[in-house]
Amino acid sequence: MKPIQLVDLHTQYKKIKEEIDAAVIEVMESTAFINGPAVKDFASEMEAYLGVKHVIPCANGTDALQIALMAIGTQPGDEILTPSFTYIATAEVIALLQLKPVFVEVDEDTFTIDIEDAKGKITDRTKAIIPVHLYGQCAPMDEVMEFARKHGIRVIEDTAQAIGSSYHSKDGSTQMAGCIGDIGTTSFFPSKNLGCYGDGGAMMTNDDELAKKLRMIANHGQRIKYYHDIIGCNSRLDSIQAAILRIKLGHLNEYIHARQEAASYYDRAFANVEQITTPYRAPYSTHGFHQYTLKLEGVDRDGLLDYLQEKGIPANIYYPVPVHLQKGYTQYGFKEGDMPRTEALTAQVISLPIHTELTEDQLDYITTHIKSFING
Ligand SMILES: *Cc1c(COP(=O)(O)O)cnc(C)c1O
Secondary structure, eight states, X not given: OOOOOSSOHHHHHHHHXXXXXXXXXXXXXXXXXXXXXXXXXXXXHHHHHHTOSEEEEESOHHHHHHHHHHHTTOOTTOEEEEESSSOHHHHHHHHHTTOEEEEEOBOTTTOSBOHHHHHTTOOTTEEEEOOBOGGGBOOOHHHHHHHHHHHTOEEEEEOTTOTTOEEXXXXXXXXXXXXXXXXXXXXXXXXXXXXXXXXXXEEEESOHHHHHHHHHHXXXXXXXXXXXXXXXXXXXXXXXXXXXXXHHHTTHHHHHHHHHHHHHHHHHHHTTXXXXXXXXXXXXXXXXXXSEEEEESSSOHHHHHHHHHHTTOOOBOSOSSOGGGSGGGGGGOOOTTSSHHHHHHHHHEEEXXXXXXXXXXXXXXXXXXXXXXXXX
């Protein structure tokens, strides 16, 4: 059996090596390293894949969130609703722009934002809500959109973990994650479902005005070179990364399928283990399984992590500390006990190896060892 990795990018690369190598060399030969044709081509192909009007590439998923917050015209002191159970980037950009993160609980089954809790946290300074499609499954976007429309606030979807997932709306329509709110943001960090070989990110929108703004902000606030109408930043996707992403986009559905197959294997293996809750599948979303995350009950999680490490099975906790309790974020006035569901989840979750290259013998090895630890 091959050694097990949390994410096996090497085996994946070997399968598409010829195409990737050729595409990278083509960019090097062209020397169009910045904003070369590969960047435009990738953006149009991504627009077609997502069925969205504009895809604006940028340097990473954190920049995408920051640029999105700038584009909706936030002012220092404005409040932004976002879950505390997320990767730090979602909250970090809010703080960096001198806005106020207002942390919201998540649903304990879907791990995504709980709109009931958000309802009690809206004020006249609330400017936007950032739902996070955590682990690869969409937040309840019908509820998010209804809530946002009612209060006249903007919606920025953090789609870094759910690119390629789709949302089935109450009205019968289906839309891709990241294309429902005002702006969607995503990351092409190597381990993401659509990952490049370095850093990369993008913003998605159907709004022409917002698209113009996003493009300008990502490009030093200019539309015409050396004329800076607004304050922007420098956030670009490299041509080499775009060339790689064009190839990987062609495999995205197959990659998601491979993750779903591994997830189904895990589901079946743990179906009768009382101490394990396998990931809940929301009826309104597909699940891209960026992470396969279990909830444990009555299991010594640290002991399990040590045991798995001994057996050569990497596992991880996403995330061990909720953002509202992170040291750097105490200034926002949240304390332990403020978000009991989120706090309980951070003590319960464990994410197993999930990627496109998992084999049946690896899955069997992983599940057998987890069950034998739990059953003593
Ligand atoms: C990965 C990730 C980001 C940030 O992406 P980078 O490209 O690493 O900046 C933001 N939000 C979530 C939920 C993520 O998982």
